[in-house]
Every structure is written in structure tokens, then in C-alpha cells.
Amino acid sequence: MNINLQELMDKQRAYYNSGATIPVAFRKQQLCLLYDAVRKNEQEVTEAVRKDFGKPEIETFVTEIGFLLAEIRHAIKHIDKWVKPRKAAGSLALVGSKSYIVPEPLGLSLIIAPWNYPFQLALAPLVGAIAAGNCAILKPSELTPHTSAVIANLCAGLYPEEYITVVEGGVDVSTHLLEQRFDVIFFTGSTNVGRVVAEAAAKHLTPTILELGGKSPTIVHQDAKLDLAARRIVWGKFLNAGQTCVAPDYILVHKDIKEELILKLKQEIDKAYDDVMGGSTQFPSIINDRHFERLAVLLKDGSLVHGGRTDAGRRLIEPTLLTDVEWMSPVMQDEIFGPILPILVYSEIEEAVRQVKSRPKPLALYLFTESREVQQLVLENISFGGGCVNDTLMHLSSPSLPFGGVGPSGMGAYHGLYSFEAFSHRKSVLKQTTRFDMSIRYGRSPAAVKLL
Ligand code: NAD
Secondary structure, eight states: OOSOHHHHHHHHHHHHHTTTTOSHHHHHHHHHHHHHHHHHTHHHHHHHHHHHHOOOHHHHIIIIIIHHHHHHHHHHHHHHHHHSOEEEOOOGGGTTOEEEEEEEEOOEEEEEOOSSSTTHHHHHHHHHHHHTTOEEEEEOOTTSHHHHHHHHHHHHHHSOTTTEEEOOOSHHHHHHHHTSOOSEEEEESOHHHHHHHHHHHHHHTOOEEEEOOOOOEEEEOTTSOHHHHHHHHHHHHHGGGGOOTTSOOEEEEEGGGHHHHHHHHHHHHHHHOTTTTTTSSOOOOOSSHHHHHHHHHHTTSSEEEEOOOEETTTTEEOOEEEESOOTTSGGGTSOOOSSEEEEEEESSHHHHHHHHHTSOOOSEEEEEOSOHHHHHHHHHHOOOSEEEESOSSGGGGOTTSOBOOOGGGEESOBSTHHHHHHTEEEEEEEEOOSSOOOGGGGOOSHHHHHHO
């Protein structure tokens, strides 16, 4: 790589230490600049994402631009409240003192982004970094080079490099960045690379937020409203051609309603994606040949009940439904990350819960049912990052909900206040009174020990 990383880090360290990023007015101003620049560059962003993997304009607006603008607006609106020290309760031994939790920036942050929502997954964490008063180095994905270039130009036009800068490149650049001593690393990507990042961070004991992937189950119970379930599953699964970290990975359906659900899923697919192969419905491509070939192999699993056609030249795969899939089938081993939806059945909800629980904790879980008992059983017994009852994906659109995984699907969370917290340290401060002193606190009497 042709930039001197050490020199860049030194410049950022000096800038951060100057205190320039601390005033809340400064942070707000930087967020406003970002907001205006995103609005001004909407067309460039849309075009870049289309060039990178054929994403339709409306999808780019909703899931990349609109999403990011909402995050920035939310941060600008709430930052005054977020930065304030919070009073904490005292205790009898602390009479006369006051306790506070003071948020402070962590310092130099590294943000590493994936390709699947290449614009917002790079810049939404940056909103948290700016709001919390950090400097940042941002590395977008090399698999979406057009969007990466737009992000680099946009940031270069807004911020001096000692404050925020974009370093473009692939694994070698990422590896080199991870060798440096940052104060926080925010990584979004696969679980395997998450391990690499955690290992590198351990060397400097750098706090790390890992936003990873996994196989997110979608349970459809006997009493679900099937029309709605089918529409919401088809939307959540095939958005971005299934290349969404929280996409329903597979369906677990009660055996009595399996056929009816499949029928409705097919109808919804036909309504939303009537001519993907002919080209009259715009549908994103699979990101590269390697992923296309990986997915093409999975199409051979179970029985094909809908879709299944592919076009290697355009890296297109039709929205596809598979049944007669076993837990041991290849398609059930790793995150699918493509427009293939396997359907498995269960007889008792307890059995479905047991199956999901015996696998790694997923990033998301979706449950369709009208029964409060079933909701309680599933929500109380299965650990997952976040999810919805009777919907898919929508939990991530709420700035009031922390978004993140658990165990192998990630650690830490962001969005809204949680982005601010991800890039902040909670400093505990106790202000002691000098108006009086309590001799008992220095003693060793049982009463004093009890007080403490
Ligand atoms: P990836 O892990 O291959 O790459 C992510 C980033 O890490 C890229 O910038 C890449 O250059 C870098 N990288 C890749 N290999 C590296 C290595 N060996 N050392 C250091 N850096 C490396 O992920 P991807 O293919 O870009 O994205 C898809 C994955 O991301 C899926 O698993 C998906 O579930 C997950 N994802 C998670 C979220 C979330 O919010 N939890 C969001 C989007 C995607």
C-alpha cells in the first residue's frame, strides 16, 4: 500500500490529543456536513452501488441513503442529551459525595466495512464515531470498488485526514491497519474474519465491536397469518438478492401448514419478482463469481419448488425455494447469503426450539404466530441478536433498539444511542465533599466494613 500508515496515525493521534473533536458543537457540525454531502451525492451513490452489483435505485435509496440519513438526523437531534454526564445513585458510605457517569470518546477508531450494503454499513458506524468525538480511519470493502471510491471522495471533501480518512483496499490493507494501535475497532463482516479481527485487537487490548453473520431462522407456527407471513418473509429474504446479514436464512414451518405457506410464498415471489431472468424486474447480482459458484452448488440440495434458474454471466440467481431439506444438508451448514430459501418442518414447537438452540446463536430470529404462549416459549428459550415477531428485518430500522449479534453472530451493538456508546468510554467520577469527613470510613470496625 502506498500510504504511510504510521504517519497518518501520528497525525490523527496529535489531532485527537489537541481536543479539537471534543466540543459538541464541532461534532454536530461534522454530522451536518455529512448529512448535506450524502444528500448532494445521492445520484453518485445510487450509480456506484448499481455498478457494483446491480442494485435497483429504490432499494439503494431505502436501505442505504435513507437509512443513513435517518441515523444522522437522529444523532444530531439527540447528541446534546447523549454527551451529558449522568448522575448515579450513591450509598450510605458516600454521604456528601456525588457520582457521575461521564461519556468520553475512545480516541482513534478503525471502521472496517463489508460489501453488502456498502455505503451505509461504512458510514453508519462513522456517525457514532463522530457523535462520540473520535477520529476515524474507514476501510470500505474492496468488493464494491465504485462505492468505496464514492465514500473516499465524499469524506476527503469534508474532513481533514487527521480527523477522518478513508483507506481503500483489500485484505492486505485491512491486515496492515489491524496491526496498528487503535482505541476502538468497529468491524462488520463474516464470523471467520471477525475472529481474525478479535485476535489482532487482542494484541493491543483494543475494545472491539463485531457485527457478524449467521443463519437466522424464521419460524412459522400453525396459527400464523399466512398471507402476511409470506409477504414479509419474501420481502426480507430477497431484498438485496438475499445478501443481507439479517435475512431469513431458512424457514421452520409447522407441518400442517407447510403446503399452504409454500403456495403463498410462490405467489408473493411472482408478484414481487415476476421476471428476474428476463430482466424486466431489476434484481441485484451475486457479488462475485466465487459467491455465485458457492450458491449454485447449494441449489442442488433438497427439492426445488420454485425458481432455481441461474445466469453465470450476469451472476443472477432467481428467488428460489427448496423443500425436503435436512439439518445435515450442505445448505443448512453455513450462512446462505443469497436468494435461496430452504424450508424445513416441525411437528411440535418445542422441537423447533430444540433444533435452533442446538446451533450457534443467530444474528436474528423471526417468529410468525398469534399465540402469546408460543412467543414466550421462543423468546425465553432461544438466544439471538435481535429479531421480530410477525415481521422480518424491521427491528434494525429502529434507532431506539441496539443492533448487534450475540456469541458467534457478534459482540457489542450500534444504531442511535448505542452507536454513540459503542465509541465512548463510560468514565465513573465521584466528587467528594470537603465540608466534612467521616472517620468511620478509615476504621476497621465491623460497622465500618458493613457500611462499605
Ligand atoms: P468479510 O468478512 O469477507 O469482509 C469484511 C471486511 O473485512 C472487508 O472490508 C474485507 O476487506 C475485510 N477482510 C476480509 N478478510 C480479511 C482478513 N483475513 N483480515 C482482515 N480483514 C479482512 O465479509 P463480507 O463478505 O464483506 O460481508 C459478508 C458478511 O458480513 C456476511 O457474513 C454477513 O452476514 C456479514 N454482515 C454482518 C452485518 C451485521 O451488521 N451484523 C452486516 C452486513 C454483513
